[in-house]
Amino acid sequence: MTRVHDMGGRFGDGAVTPEGEDVVFHADWHRRALALTLATGTLGKWNIDVSRHARECLAPTDYMRFSYYEKWIAGVADMLVARGVVSREELSGEAAPTPSPLAEKALKAPQVAGVLARGGPADRPSDVTPLFAPGDAVVTRKQPENSIVPGGHTRLPAYAAGASGRVLRLHGTHVLPDSNAHDLGEAPEPLYAVAFPASELWAHPEHPRDEVVLDLWQSYLEAP
Known part of the structure; x- marks a missing residue:
């Protein structure tokens, strides 16, 4: 599903222009x-x-x-x-x-x-067993929609749906946004840092060998 805020790799939005580190607020x-x-x-x-x-x-x-x-x-x-x-x-x-x-x-x-x-730490104890470990190959689910609430919040970007990557690290168990955003409970599950080659995410990347690292919850991932 294409979401208005899901802008990664989308054409027509212009270039990303980094600002100086000393710029905090413009007004x-x-x-x-x-x-x-x-x-x-x-x-x-x-x-x-x-x-x-x-x-x-x-x-x-x-x-x-x-x-x-x-x-x-x-x-x-x-x-x-x-x-x-x-x-x-x-x-x-x-x-x-x-x-x-x-x-x-x-x-x-x-x-x-x-x-x-x-701050607001989002790590939580959980009895959900991690299915993946650093170095494992994974694939994101093909449909990036919230699987709990139709049209609801999710942290799986549409541009990464169905993409193949590798697990860099396990962050522990964290609150699942797909549930928490809709007052359905925190439903904590394992959270992973997953690296994806740019060529896996976009058809014509400027630098195909670059990697994008996304933090993704276990329910977003499958074994290849």
Whole structure:
């Protein structure tokens, strides 16, 4: 399935132009967009996979015209309304904001450094046995769709569907985004770093011997 955000190897989107390492934010509101995204994420109303899926669910026309942080803000706005944190009228300014029971969970300035330092680890204990080891040949499943929720979130890129690669390392067991993005539980399973030759992913790669390394969950992979 072709997804609007699944842009790897797609023609017509222009070249990727790396920026200097000293460029962090292009505008002051970009800092605020990042801060707002992190702050609302600590309210406990959604997880990182839900937030990624919210950005993917933007209307295709909006997704393509929005800048990076506009996508973030649009996704946050949609989640705030969908999860009942604020009303659409409050968000648009048509109604006065009402006191929220989540106010006591609001992230205070002195807490920010500690919260960022802790991060959000996604590794979990699991009784799912790893099927592959470093050096093993693997093939990604031919259909890149979410196999749990039709049209749902997945971290298997469409351009890597049905591709042959080799396992570089096992990361341990991690939360499965395909389930977690839809509030169906974390469903942790083995996560692998898998290397693919560029020639395996694209018909006319500029550098065929280059490799692309993807982190892929076990349910995305099969033995050749």
